[in-house]
Amino acid sequence: MRRLLCTAAGSVMLLTGAASAAPLSVDITAIVQHPALDAVREGVKKGLADAGMKEGTDVTFAFESAQGSPATAAQIARKFVGESPAAIVAISTPSAQAAAAATKSVPIVFSAVTDPAGAQLVKSVEKPGGNVTGVSDMLPxxxxxxxxxxxxxxxxxxxxxxxxxxxxxxxxxxxxxxxxxxxxxxxxxxxxxxxxxxxxxxxxxxxxxxxxxxxxxxxxxxxxxxxxxxxxxxxxxxxxxxxxxxxxxxxxxxxFNYFDVGVETGQVVAKILKGEKAGEIPVVFAKGTxxxxxxxxxxxxxxxxxxxxxxxxxxxx
The missing domain is CATH 3.40.50.2300 (Response regulator)
Known part of the structure; x- marks a missing residue:
């Protein structure tokens, strides 16, 4: 069997045995559901698929919306952390902040966050540190x-x-x-x-x-x-x-086209699932308007x- 280990530094290791590999789990949360954030979620799946990670075979997804409540976002984050996923994708600043507060070990990839440094999610956009990185939609x-x-x-x-x-x-x-x-x-x-x-x-x-x-x-x-x-x-x-x-x-x-923002986010997630540490991946700024x-x-x-x-x-x- 292949097992996923999340180390204290937030890195991901895959241990491969003779049996076929189990898919890695990616938990996705958003502060609320509306077309742009829903498009991000679908884009994440596409980004992972483009990276060669097939849903159901290589990766599985879970999703929960906080329905606009920061308190619910915190509950979802704690629940996801307890499930020990390969990574948590947090769409929007409140959900990302809730996830970051809930764990210092499970890798977190934020998306649709305008100012990640200002939101205290990363030490800097060049060198995030810790277990958090992601994609910023800094507005034009x-x-x-x-x-x-x-x-x-x-x-x-x-x-x-x-x-x-x-x-x-x-x-x-x-x-x-x-x-x-x-x-x-x-x-x-x-x-x-x-x-x-x-x-x-x-x-x-x-x-x-x-x-x-x-x-x-x-x-x-x-x-x-x-x-x-x-x-x-x-x-x-x-x-x-x-x-x-x-x-x-x-x-x-x-x-921005938020499906494209999601694709960029999925590409970051793929790097983590393939062994890179979240805190060593620079924040990506969404491209194209x-x-x-x-x-x-x-x-x-x-x-x-x-x-x-x-x-x-x-x-x-």
Whole structure:
């Protein structure tokens, strides 16, 4: 039989005997389920398959969502650690933080984490140390601010809707404010700590801002339909960092294809399953951005998307 040993340093060793090898287990957790995070999960499987690891034969998967609750994320992390998997994949910052708090030995690969060093998941992105590494989706905020100017040049005040309890979003807010200030935009914060608060937060910004923006914030994105319905009623352009929200009603987004982010994550997991130590693998930064726009939403709010933008868009809804 082949057995998996997780050492105190977080490394993985395979002991091979005469019998056929048992598949290695990879436990996947996410703070909540929505299209972008679901795409990451499927991408992880593809990344491992591309690395020659066949599901059911070489690797098996378990998945649990925390349904937006950090306390549940911590429970899931402890449960997974008790199962001694070959690796834990933690999608989103809260889930990654919960997993990192639960173990210093089982390898952890995070995904869709904007600022892993700021979230104290790694010592540095070049040399993570410990048992944690992964893939960062650091947002292209300058491109996002430029898009706001290009589609809606008269916008002066942008409402930034986010959960201040998400480290990702706090880092994104800082970066967005810097990019906005450099281009003459002011930012009005719209905090919402629960998905149930999102619509009320959007309503509170009506009349105070000229446009809305949401980063890759899981609390807001999981309640996006309600948020965008309020924005449309108020004729407010709603921009996003999560490209999956465009088909859900966002006016436009410049961001990552999260299936591709998952594939990159799966490639990191494969390295660990093949013997590399998580803490010795540098953090990977997601590559490539997509521009997506929604002409239906534009029509609802009485806006025309410039032809130059439509011509560059990878997806037009």
């Amino acid at each position: 905020v300058k491109d996002q601010v430029a898009l706001i100017h290009e589609i809606t040049p008269d916008v002066k005040r942008v409402g930034f809707i986010y959960n201040p309890g998400e480290a990702n979003s706090v880092s994104s807010l800082k970066a967005f404010k810097e990019a906005a200030a450099a281009s003459g935009l002011s930012v009005v914060e719209g905090p919402a700590t629960r998905s149930a608060d999102v619509q009320a937060t959007v309503r509170s910004l009506v009349g105070k801002v000229d446009a809305l923006y949401v980063p890759t914030d899981n609390t807001i994105v999981s309640a996006f339909e309600g948020a965008v319905s309020v924005a449309n009623s108020a004729k407010l352009p709603f921009y996003a960092a999560d490209t999956d929200t465009v088909k859900r009603g966002a006016l436009a987004a410049v961001g 997509d521009l997506q726009v929604n002409k239906t939403t534009a029509a609802k709010i009485g806006l025309t998307i410039p032809e130059a933008v439509l011509g560059r868009a990878k997806v037009v809804e």
